[in-house]
Amino acid sequence: MAQVAFSHQFSHRWSNAPQAVKDALLQEFEDIMLLLDADTDLESFEFTVPDLHSHIDAINSEVAAEKEAARLEAERLEAERLEAERAEFEALEAERLLNEEQQTLEQQQAEEQQADSELVDSSIETDVEEASTTESSEIETLESQEEATEVEAADTDTETLESQPTAVTSTETAETDISAPASFAFDNTAPQAELDADFIKELENRIDDYLSEQLANMSEDLKSWLREQMVNRLNNK
Secondary structure (H helix, E strand, O other): OOOOOOOOOHHHHHHHOOHHHHHHHHHHHHHHHHHHOOOOOOOOOOOOOOOHHHHHHHHHHHHHHHHHHHHHHHHHHHHHHHHHHHHHHHHHHHHHHHHHHHHHHHHHHHHHHHHHHHHHHHHHHHHHHHHHHHHHHHHHHHHHHHHHHHHHHHHHHHHHHHHOOOOOOHHHHHHOOOOOOOOOOOOOOOOHHHHHHHHHHHHHHHHHHHHHHHHHHHHHHHHHHHHHHHHHHHHOO
């Protein structure tokens, strides 16, 4: 018969024992009670579990193997969880680095575009300044030419006035209309050669007066046309 030793830790050990061990011990107790019965035939009696200690050891080994398997499974699951967390962290880190690189690239492109825009604006301003300078130079040149033309016309008028005969008074010269020339006044008592010379001189003076007036009108027309063209050109910018 199997020997069972009890101790003061029996309650604790019984509570923590596997259910299969408890069932084997209870069956052993029932067999012992049956053996103590007077009607039991001792020669044919057999315990339900022939070797209780081996049976309990087998149960404990099986339980330990199950616990070990459960522990290994828990470790495997924990390792998978850690691996998944590591992979997720690496994916997030890679995404963060990619976003930072994208932001850096976009910032560089924005800075390059801004630099190109500033360069274009500077080039446009330079072209505008050069165009303005050129136009100002052209205007100054045209004005200088006009002033020279006016001075030349004024000199021509002065020479014409100084070259007129003494018979024409200053009042008559200032108020004479070119479109209505005054009648010639010659001294018929002078020789024919002198009369011819005075007649030619008078014609020359009237031609000078006519040309001076035409040049003055042309100068005014040219100035008006120049002002109109420059205003249109500046407004179209």
